[in-house]
Amino acid sequence: MxxxxxxxxxxxxxxxxxxxxxxxxxxxxxxxxxxxxxxxxxxxxxxxxxxxxxxxxxxxxxxxxxxxxxxxxxxxxxxxxxxxxxxxxxxxxxxxxxxxxxxxxxxxxxxxxxxxxxxxxxxxxxxxxxNKGRAEKKxxxxxxxxxxxxxxxxxxxxxxxxxxLNFPVDLNQSVVINKHPLPQVIKEKLKQPRKWIGIAPFAAHEPKMYPLDQMEKVIAALDETNLYDILLFGGGKKEKQQLEKLAASYKNVFSVVGKLSFKEELQTVSNLDLMLSMDSGNGHLAALFNIPVITIWGATHPFAGFAPFQQKAEQQILPDLKKYPLLPTSIYGNKQIEGYDEVMHSISVEQILHAIIQTV
Incomplete structure (x- = not known):
């Protein structure tokens, strides 16, 4: 050796x-x-x-x-x-x-x-x-x-x-990314030739999660157009219950939580036309398949280096930085400072819908 x-x-x-x-x-x-x-x-x-x-x-x-x-x-x-x-x-x-x-x-x-x-x-x-760049991130x-x-x-x-290790890599070179066959349970739910939108409304920490009642307004507006099938992604018993209740209120919305293996979730994500996520793992999973990802940021910021791979800057929706000039206040979203608990409310439903329509 x-x-x-x-x-x-x-x-x-x-x-x-x-x-x-x-x-x-x-x-x-x-x-x-x-x-x-x-x-x-x-x-x-x-x-x-x-x-x-x-x-x-x-x-x-x-x-x-x-x-x-x-x-x-x-x-x-x-x-x-x-x-x-x-x-x-x-x-x-x-x-x-x-x-x-x-x-x-x-x-x-x-x-x-x-x-x-x-x-x-x-x-x-x-x-x-x-080198995680801890000093720079601090x-x-x-x-x-x-x-x-x-x-x-x-x-x-x-x-x-x-x-x-003397193996330099050019991140700008292209690679072939293939879609996977859809799991049968998803194939039965989705309709052609409509666009398929994935929405992952949860995050590990509350300061980087868009309020669920506001996200429901986004979902309601998309559902009303009757142009999209909307798949909800998440994990955990509590999230499963919340997303199933949310999906039950709309005709074009389906929660995949608890219905698929992780591998089947990846197969499903590979077929999406768009993923809307927080600063969280689901956005990165979609980016693996060159799926356009719209990311909503709260206490965190894409400048920390965690934006999904090769996604456009205009697809990263930030809070009102004039109103909240101390952002970002956290790298991982696990820290909240006084007076910044309403940061996510400075992002309007209309902003998110506009980004979706412009991207999908």
């Missing part, structure tokens, strides 16, 4: 076209949005280096996301049970070493991946790790004095890790 030299990487890519001679392990365990954001980068990595062998290490739930990348091996690990703690991670590292890994790209950079990197270092395997969300400027995208931060 040992250190990776540029000459070794170059020679590995020139070897036999029949098999890859360089094996790269890519680590990303969570969260869903961050996991989804790795996919466009990995798609371009394997297209650029067709002889490179890539193995992705992730949680079992996220396997269907990485199945969107042709030619990538997927290893899942339950780090909360089987591979829990330092001893569990050591067993995992030994198993991965047996796959004859040449280098590791840590796209997560949390405690458990730091421990794994330590073990790989002990085994003589080089690693590169994402500056972006500092209340006063306020400086707002776009930071490096998370996609580019992922690409930088591969560049450090």
């Amino acid at each position: 040992g250190d990776i030299s540029k000459n070794r990487v170059a020679s590995s890519l020139q070897d036999s076209k029949e098999e890859a001679s360089f094996h790269l392990l890519v680590i990303r365990f969570s969260a869903m949005g961050d996991v989804a954001m790795t996919v466009p980068v990995l798609q371009r990595l394997v297209k650029t280096y067709p002889n490179l062998k890539v193995t992705v290490l992730t949680k079992p739930f996220f396997q269907p996301i990485f199945e969107e990348i042709p030619g990538v091996n997927i290893v899942t690990a339950d780090v909360n049970q089987k591979y829990k703690g330092i001893f569990g991670l050591f067993e995992l590292a030994k198993e991965l070493k047996n796959l004859q890994i040449d280098a590791v790209a840590d796209l997560h950079n949390v405690l458990r991946t730091k421990i794994l990197r330590f073990f790989f270092f002990f085994f003589g395997i080089k690693s590169a790790v994402i 500056e972006l969300t500092r209340l006063e004095p306020k400086t707002i400027k776009p930071l490096k995208s998370t996609h580019q931060r992922y690409a930088d890790v591969f560049a450090e």
